[in-house]
């Protein structure tokens with residue numbers, strides 16, 4: 001379909017998802033097959049020969065993701081980390097350097113810190129809210145990539161994608177944006193100058209906490225061949241059922257995100273007034289340092305809220321165990337609300353590093369339940 005003719009919600013439901021040519025099935029079938037009959041040697045039907053290389057259910061997901069991010073192509077993987085690994089190994093060679101966020105997602109930091117360094121790819125953390133620091137680091141280090149996240153996890157800082165793209169391109173680097181927290185409904189980094197997007201589709205895109213997956217979306221079609229090659233050569237692809245579940249989630253992304261944002265905003269305001277809460281980190285609050293920037297580059301402020309507990313670490317840990325509706329668990333972006341203690345859970349791998357997160361921090365993934373119920377649950381836990 002011609003994506004320029006249609007709005008986001010329409011693309012989420014129809015891009016890559018034409019009714020099945022054979023049966024008319026409205027929902028793309030789960031092509032649960034590893035291989036395909038050839039009509040004579042090399043006579044593939046539609047190019048499918050083996051499901052590591054390509055599978056029609058995965059193709060449907062990849063076409064939909066490319067449309068939603070306004071990219072040239074998308075590639076679907078078994079996890080967000082697999083997507084990141086494939087992209088980095090496609091673009092970087094031993095000796096290359098990558099500037100990463102000073103508050104990067106813990107798993108991304110671990111990939112650079114523990115795996116990629118042993119293969120000669122170096123990384124340097126820089127707080128990307130400080131654009132001058134990024135420019136200085138780019139000048140000094142001549143990185144191959146600038147790797148960005150916005151909003152960041154778990155501190156919910158907002159970084160200026162347009163400005164980062166300008167710095168990257170001025171220094172001969174490419175800009176990668178991890179768009180997991182915003183989702184393409186709230187933010188489209190390629191339109192703001194980024195070269196690549198990575199997603200953990202496990203989060204908002206899948207949206208129901210029932211599947212792990214990842215994606216890379218590219219802006220320039222000239223990168224397609226190299227990425228497809230590494231994806232096939234290393235093989236961490238999304239399986240057909242995982243691709244199907246992710247696509248099923250994507251169809252309701254827009255309506256889910258609207259509710260995630262509305263609920264998160266109400267909770268952020270409620271927490272901000274609570275005496276047991278030292279500070280609330282939510283870009284939708286007017287006092288947040290990235291508020292104006294978030295307004296300019298995002299459709300809304302997202303469903304993640306972090307806050308610092310005035311009484312400190314022990315109280316933060318205790319609070320996480322006291323909620324009844326907010327489930328204590330890692331991950332985010334599902335319809336159900338989750339609570340966690342980043343320093344001991346998702347971001348434990350950053351302990352002792354420059355990326356260490358505050359011990360009194362609690363992170364919420366605000367779901368789409370009744371917001372009054374969510375606020376009541378937090379109030380009894382914080383009390």
Ligand SMILES: *Cc1c(COP(=O)(O)O)cnc(C)c1O
Nearest residue numbers: 079080081105153180200202213
């Ligand atoms: C979860 C997450 C990842 C990793 O994705 P997986 O699907 O868990 O492998 C990467 N970036 C961000 C921002 C995440 O939240």
